[in-house]
Amino acid sequence: MDEGSKRLVRRALLKAVAIPGYQVPFGSRELPIGRGWGTGGIQITLSIIGRKDTLKVIDQGSDDSVNAVSIRAFVSACTNIKTTTDSEEAVVIQTRHRIPETPLRNDQILVLQVPLPEPLRLVEPLESITKKMHAEMDYAPMWLALYENIVRVGEIELGADYPVMVEDRYIMMPSPIPRFDNPKLNNSPALYLFGAGREKKIYALPPYTKVESLGFEDHPFRVEDMSGRVCRFCGAEDVFMDEFFDSVTGEKMYQCSDSGYCEKRRVKGGRIWERQGEEGKGAG
Numbered sequence: 001m002d003e004g005s006k007r008l009v010r011r012a013l014l015k016a017v018a019i020p021g022y023q024v025p026f027g028s029r030e031l032p033i034g035r036g037w038g039t040g041g042i043q044i045t046l047s048i049i050g051r052k053d054t055l056k057v058i059d060q061g062s063d064d065s066v067n068a069v070s071i072r073a074f075v076s077a078c079t080n081i082k083t084t085t086d087s088e089e090a091v092v093i094q095t096r097h098r099i100p101e102t103p104l105r106n107d108q109i110l111v112l113q114v115p116l117p118e119p120l121r122l123v124e125p126l127e128s129i130t131k132k133m134h135a136e137m138d139y140a141p142m143w144l145a146l147y148e149n150i151v152r153v154g155e156i157e158l159g160a161d162y163p164v165m166v167e168d169r170y171i172m173m174p175s176p177i178p179r180f181d182n183p184k185l186n187n188s189p190a191l192y193l194f195g196a197g198r199e200k201k202i203y204a205l206p207p208y209t210k211v212e213s214l215g216f217e218d219h220p221f222r223v224e225d226m227s228g229r230v231c232r233f234c235g236a237e238d239v240f241m242d243e244f245f246d247s248v249t250g251e252k253m254y255q256c257s258d259s260g261y262c263e264k265r266r267v268k269g270g271r272i273w274e275r276q277g278e279e280g281k282g283a284g
Contacts, residue, residue: 021166040195104190
């Protein structure tokens with residue numbers, strides 16, 4: 001990205017921070033990555049990263065996925081900045097579909113890759129009409145869709161990408177993070193930046209912004225129940241878990257979705273883990 005393109009992104013970010021939850025159009029540039037694979041997040045990261053900053057990139061909570069490794073290598077090659085897998089060391093964290101388990105600080109920025117930024121697309125296909133609905137705060141069709149969902153199945157069955165209300169003004173799509181991560185958005189000390197390269201939209205949540213997940217008095221918002229689940233590697237509880245089945249025994253197992261958090265707990269606890277064939281079981 002040339003410096004002019006970076007300035008364009010930063011101007012859009014300033015407006016997005018000034019109007020929390022509002023989708024700001026921007027001139028998304030062509031990158032050597034297919035649209036829909038994180039180009040919006042990459043453009044934000046390249047535009048805000050500083051020479052002394054440290055970058056962490058995660059995909060579905062993992063530091064080792066193809067998407068995370070490729071983006072980390074790409075940004076590092078473009079900027080020559082330091083990278084890490086430790087959320088506490090990072091100044092800028094670019095993520096796809098998860099918010100780190102380690103609480104974020106006021107000096108950190110979380111950049112989220114967004115495939116579909118428009119929450120009203122569930123009820124209205126035309127962009128011209130959704131813009132008018134946001135301007136007039138006409139969110140009745142969204143509330144009706146959630147109510148109809150309850151009538152059909154008895155609860156709001158949305159999993160990831162659960163819509164939120166920002167500062168009692170804009171309904172916002174928080175990227176396809178699991179519902180478990182939605183409460184982390186509310187009153188967070190960190191700055192959240194959302195980039196949708198394919199849709200050419202940027203929006204933001206400044207520090208200490210009020211964010212409420214949509215729900216009704218008799219059917220309030222609730223997160224996924226992780227009670228009783230223990231990570232097979234670090235022994236963590238009450239964090240978002242990935243579920244696995246042993247290919248030999250059929251036993252159900254769980255492990256932390258946030259690989260950096262899990263690894264740090266293992267190191268602190270003095271536990272040693274080695275990848276052992278298909279079983280991948282730990283050795284204490």
